Amino acid sequence: MTYVIAGSCIKDDSCVEACPVDCIHPKPGAPDFETAEQLYIDPDMCIDCDACVEACPVDAVFADFEVPEKFGYALDLNAEFFAEKSTAERTRTAA
Amino acid sequence: MTPSGGTARVAIVGAGPAGAFAADRLLRARGDVEIDLFERLPTPWGLLRAGVAPDHQEIKRLDESFDRQTLDRGCRLFGNVEVGVNISHEDLMRHYTAVVYATGAQTDKSLGIPGEDLPGSWPATEFVAWYNGHPDYRELEFDLSGRRAVVIGNGNVAADVTRMLTLSPDELARTDVADHALEALRESRIEEVVVLGRRGPAQAAFTSAELRELGRLDGVELSVDPEDVVLDPLSQRWLDELGTFTARTNVALLREFAERDAQPQCSRRIVLRFLRSPVEIRGAERVEGIDVLRNEIVEGDDGSLRPRAAGEDVETIECGLVLRSVGYRAVPLPGVPFDERSFVLPNERGRVLASDGDPLPGVYAVGWIKRGPTGILGTNKRDAEETARCLAEDLESGRLPSPEQPGRDEIDALLAERKPDLVTVDGWRAIDALELRAGEEQERPRVKLSSREELLSAARPAPG
Numbered sequence: 001m002t003y004v005i006a007g008s009c010i011k012d013d014s015c016v017e018a019c020p021v022d023c024i025h026p027k028p029g030a031p032d033f034e035t036a037e038q039l040y041i042d043p044d045m046c047i048d049c050d051a052c053v054e055a056c057p058v059d060a061v062f063a064d065f066e067v068p069e070k071f072g073y074a075l076d077l078n079a080e081f082f083a084e085k086s087t088a089e090r091t092r093t094a095a
Numbered sequence: 096m097t098p099s100g101g102t103a104r105v106a107i108v109g110a111g112p113a114g115a116f117a118a119d120r121l122l123r124a125r126g127d128v129e130i131d132l133f134e135r136l137p138t139p140w141g142l143l144r145a146g147v148a149p150d151h152q153e154i155k156r157l158d159e160s161f162d163r164q165t166l167d168r169g170c171r172l173f174g175n176v177e178v179g180v181n182i183s184h185e186d187l188m189r190h191y192t193a194v195v196y197a198t199g200a201q202t203d204k205s206l207g208i209p210g211e212d213l214p215g216s217w218p219a220t221e222f223v224a225w226y227n228g229h230p231d232y233r234e235l236e237f238d239l240s241g242r243r244a245v246v247i248g249n250g251n252v253a254a255d256v257t258r259m260l261t262l263s264p265d266e267l268a269r270t271d272v273a274d275h276a277l278e279a280l281r282e283s284r285i286e287e288v289v290v291l292g293r294r295g296p297a298q299a300a301f302t303s304a305e306l307r308e309l310g311r312l313d314g315v316e317l318s319v320d321p322e323d324v325v326l327d328p329l330s331q332r333w334l335d336e337l338g339t340f341t342a343r344t345n346v347a348l349l350r351e352f353a354e355r356d357a358q359p360q361c362s363r364r365i366v367l368r369f370l371r372s373p374v375e376i377r378g379a380e381r382v383e384g385i386d387v388l389r390n391e392i393v394e395g396d397d398g399s400l401r402p403r404a405a406g407e408d409v410e411t412i413e414c415g416l417v418l419r420s421v422g423y424r425a426v427p428l429p430g431v432p433f434d435e436r437s438f439v440l441p442n443e444r445g446r447v448l449a450s451d452g453d454p455l456p457g458v459y460a461v462g463w464i465k466r467g468p469t470g471i472l473g474t475n476k477r478d479a480e481e482t483a484r485c486l487a488e489d490l491e492s493g494r495l496p497s498p499e500q501p502g503r504d505e506i507d508a509l510l511a512e513r514k515p516d517l518v519t520v521d522g523w524r525a526i527d528a529l530e531l532r533a534g535e536e537q538e539r540p541r542v543k544l545s546s547r548e549e550l551l552s553a554a555r556p557a558p559g
Contacts (some may be wrong), residue, residue, distance in 0.1 A: 005176035007304025008153035011473030028477055035339040038472070057160035058153050073307065081340055 001064050002043035002050060004078045009038035011061040015052035021045055024052060025081075040091035055070040103128045103192040103490050104501060108428075110134035111141020112161075112472050113462020114197035116479035119164035121195075124487035129505070130170040130192075135177040136230065137518040137550040138526060139166075141199060143472070146382055148255040150262060152540050157472065173510060174518030177553065181514045184430030189499045189507040193486055195459040196431065196440060196447070198241045198424035198442030203423040206247065210376030210385075211419070215236075219248065221421035226259055226280070228545035237505065238381070239283035241415020245385050247373055248420030249292035254305035256418050257288050261315045261363045271534065271541045281504045285365045289412060292370045293402045295392055296323065296389050297330040302471075303344035308417035310352050311366055316361040319353040324367045327392050328402055361483045370402065374409065417419045423468035436501040440464055445482030446489075456494050459486055487506065522554030529553045 005015075005024075016039065023045035026033040029086045041052070041061070062068070064075055066078045105121065107114045110132040118130050138144060140158050147154050161245075176182060178198075186486075187194045195318075205211060215238055220477035231542070244255050244260055264281040292299055300529040310317045326334065326346070334342060349367070375386040386409045390402035427433035432449060434441045440460040441448045448456040461476050461482040471480075473490060489495050500506070510517055527543060533542035544550045 007153065007307070009473075010154060010157065012157075012476055013473065032339065034470075035341065036261055037304060037341045047187060057157050060153065070311070071398070077303075077344070078342075084340060 002046040006074045014055040018051040020057035040078045106191040109197035110139035113475045115161040117461045120479045120483035137175045145227045181430040200425040202464040204422040215382030215416040219418040226276035241416040244416040245414045250300040253420040260353035316364045321353040389501040411544040518554045
């Protein structure tokens with residue numbers, strides 16, 4: 001499974017700080033951070049630890065099996081974000 | 096009691112998201128500062144309460160974090176106190192080691208076209224403040240008796256007002272929309288909302304989350320002309336080579352909307368139109384229609400893509416209401432420098448600069464009044480971090496002189512004289528509890544008090 005971030009994300013970066021495996025992007029300072037409308041979780045990296053859910057002040061993070069119907073699109077959207085550019089590339093450009 | 100010498104006392108002017116994040120970040124940087132939040136309304140949290148749409152309750156939940164990170168940690172609230180009116184900048188400088196302006200952008204940009212000020216043509220921000228129960232806007236009367244409304248602009252405020260005009264009254268009734276607005280919107284006869292963007296689908300400023308929502312409202316048809324989503328070569332190249340993830344998602348969504356069949360069973364309709372600039376708002380005594388010209392996308396000298404009028408064929412769209420949503424703008428604050436060109440306090444990383452370009456000791460800015468009206472809620476967190484860091488550095492290096500009257504009791508005495516009906520943390524907690532309790536009874540997130548009198552009376556401790 002994976003966790004996903006839905007459209008109510010306000011780009012508070014508490015989840016980025018909380019994530020133990022660095023799978024939430026774009027990170028503050030990355031080239032695409034300012035233009036991003038929300039943050040995304042890399043489904044291939046997520047270890048389902050729940051830390052981001054705890055950290056999010058607006059409850060925008062859901063386990064994939066608990067995504068409310070109105071945010072159903074978020075699963076594909078999070079994956080698509082990483083399909084465009086790999087996490088490795090992102091991490092490099094963020095440096 | 097006056098705190099022991101050396102405690103830095105900071106006034107934050109404006110208790111909106113930028114002010115709340117600034118208080119939080121400052122407390123993290125320097126646990127020993129004392130912070131007072133000044134707010135001209137009787138309630139804190141600014142646009143979180145009066146801007147974020149009522150059907151976006153998830154986001155409004157951020158108020159719990161703000162509360163925990165500021166008021167629960169000892170920040171004091173001075174609500175119903177307007178800096179520049181009840182108390183001056185000079186007063187604040189006499190009483191505080193530092194003053195942080197977090198006043199946001201309190202007015203809207205204008206279009207600069209004839210008819211803009213006709214009755215029935217409104218800044219979208221006033222409609223937003225009205226439906227969110229901002230006490231200064233509750234008396235406004237929006238004529239919703241016409242069949243069509245036109246929303247000018249392609250950002251999230253445009254999307255919010257479009258949703259509020261088309262959501263069913265039953266759905267609205269489950270939100271914390273102001274009661275006066277709910278009543279008026281129940282009687283609304285608007286069947287169609289036309290949303291005009293001067294640029295094309297690739298340049299629309301909606302987030303894809305807001306755009307997607309417009310396409311999935313119950314009982315509302317979303318209509319996009321297939322011709323409008325055929326991108327010109329410049330926009331297509333930009334999208335392929337430089338476009339953001341959001342822009343690509345938006346174009347894909349709009350193409351999907353354009354392929355939808357008509358839904359005649361829907362009682363309301365949203366029409367998204369692109370590459371159209373309003374040139375005049377028409378009407379004898381009030382808004383009757385709006386004239387638009389078609390645009391094309393051209394490349395500017397700096398490589399940016401811009402709209403330019405393509406021909407002179409004017410199309411008139413009949414309507415009874417126009418909401419102009421083309422951006423916010425900050426207003427100058429008495430006694431503080433202001434950059435009249437970019438509408439911000441001149442500043443370097445949050446340190447406000449005097450006319451000679453040197454930092455004005457002890458004066459800071461955060462949020463929209465610092466960087467202009469851009470970004471989303473969380474953007475203010477990084478912005479606040481930067482300002483807080485500068486302030487903490489200046490405290491550390493001893494660059495900030497001690498104020499003349501540093502004691503808590505001295506500012507308290509001044510405020511008691513100038514503004515006896517100010518709202519403290521306890522007053523706000525009483526308002527909050529009352530609104531939440533009323534909400535529970537009606538199965539709504541909260542029922543807002545929306546006049547100053549109601550708010551102040553709820554904030555006053557019960558007699559005896």
